[in-house]
Amino acid sequence: MQKSITKSLSLILALCAFCFSKPALAGEPWKGHTEVRPVEVGMLFGGAIFGTELNWSALSTVAYLIEDRAFVPDLDNRIWVELEIGPTFFSTRNSNQTGLQYSTHLRWDFNYNETWTLYALGGISGFGLPKALGSSFTLHPRFGVGAEYQTKAALLFRGEVSAEFLGVGIGLNF
Numbered sequence: 001m002q003k004s005i006t007k008s009l010s011l012i013l014a015l016c017a018f019c020f021s022k023p024a025l026a027g028e029p030w031k032g033h034t035e036v037r038p039v040e041v042g043m044l045f046g047g048a049i050f051g052t053e054l055n056w057s058a059l060s061t062v063a064y065l066i067e068d069r070a071f072v073p074d075l076d077n078r079i080w081v082e083l084e085i086g087p088t089f090f091s092t093r094n095s096n097q098t099g100l101q102y103s104t105h106l107r108w109d110f111n112y113n114e115t116w117t118l119y120a121l122g123g124i125s126g127f128g129l130p131k132a133l134g135s136s137f138t139l140h141p142r143f144g145v146g147a148e149y150q151t152k153a154a155l156l157f158r159g160e161v162s163a164e165f166l167g168v169g170i171g172l173n174f
Contacts, residue, residue, distance in 0.1 A: 046167020
């Protein structure tokens with residue numbers, strides 16, 4: 001059943017990507033003027049790091065563009081506010097349990113050209129731990145880096161590394 005849901009979701013995302021496609025134009029590297037839509041949604045899949053444990057996590061993401069021309073006027077850069085939230089699957093000695101991973105942060109994009117974007121992020125994040133790990137909520141600062149590859153359609157591929165998450169995923173611009 002989970003495979004059919006994943007296939008259906010993938011098909012819907014692919015169809016949306018072609019429906020909302022828009023070309024991006026850039027000049028010389030880092031100094032172009034790419035055009036982006038103000039909303040980005042997606043999914044990240046990877047490992048959530050809690051203590052010394054690496055656990056499987058699936059984070060849904062939603063980002064909103066708050067500054068199209070950010071702090072460095074000579075570079076093609078922008079600021080997004082982003083929320084990432086989703087289940088994390090913890091393995092304990094006796095069982096597997098599901099917790100919650102969340103993050104809210106600012107993402108500072110630097111566009112190399114119309115396809116590649118490098119970004120830095122900073123904000124707060126944490127976990128909602130399952131009963132076996134104390135049933136508590138954690139909160140800590142979050143810093144990380146990532147890269148996005150924008151296709152000719154609204155579909156993008158993304159990779160991210162931070163202190164508590166390593167993952168890859170896809171996204172759509174609206």
